[in-house]
Amino acid sequence: MQIKSAEFIMSNSDVAKCPKDRLPEYAFIGRSNVGKSSLINMLMQRKSLAKTSGRPGKTQLINHFLVNKNWYLVDLPGYGYARVSKSAKKTFQKFITDYFSKREQLVMAFVLVDCRHEPQPIDLEFMHWMGENQIPFGIVFTKADKLKPNALKRNIEAYSKKMLETWEEMPLYFATSASNTLGRDELLRYIDSVNQELHAS
């Protein structure tokens, strides 16, 4: 898919105030600092469309980006970062779970995990919650540039093995790097194919 345009539309913490048109949207979620905002910039080939930071907790709101004037990418705050204020410290902030359970336009979520780390309880818990709420998701392994290809393969295999302890099958997954654009074509091609299907139905 060619990216002809990508525009920031709005930020807010209330799912009821998100864009009202019925365009399909795809959301990026995961631990703080995993690389959600960087992945959006990589996909859109824009340096700072979504705000990134070396310090966790940068993205604080639900951010809608309109792509090619016909679908949205959604950048969300990370979970699992202990240094945010006490009131926002609940494991998964309410407006995030609200977003996922109420947003009818959401076609699919991508749960980002750092490819260098072993499966983390908080991510497994989040995916479990998504499953219980019947919200379709895929896994995106981030920061693949930090590992040699063999180590990446090994870690993804270990992740799949862990997932298969509780899931019937490994969800759809992508290996990506915001630094070297690994996974960009695959991810965009996948989103494009889903958009086409939606269009046809």
Ligand code: GTP
């Ligand atoms: P929050 O908004 O705080 O939840 O974080 P986020 O998940 O949006 O992470 P963000 O995109 O801000 O990136 C966090 C840090 O990881 C930044 O320093 C990025 O430069 C770095 N980073 C993100 N993706 C990659 C990647 O693919 N490779 C490498 N090497 N660094 C990355």
Ligand code: MG
């Ligand atoms: Mg962010």
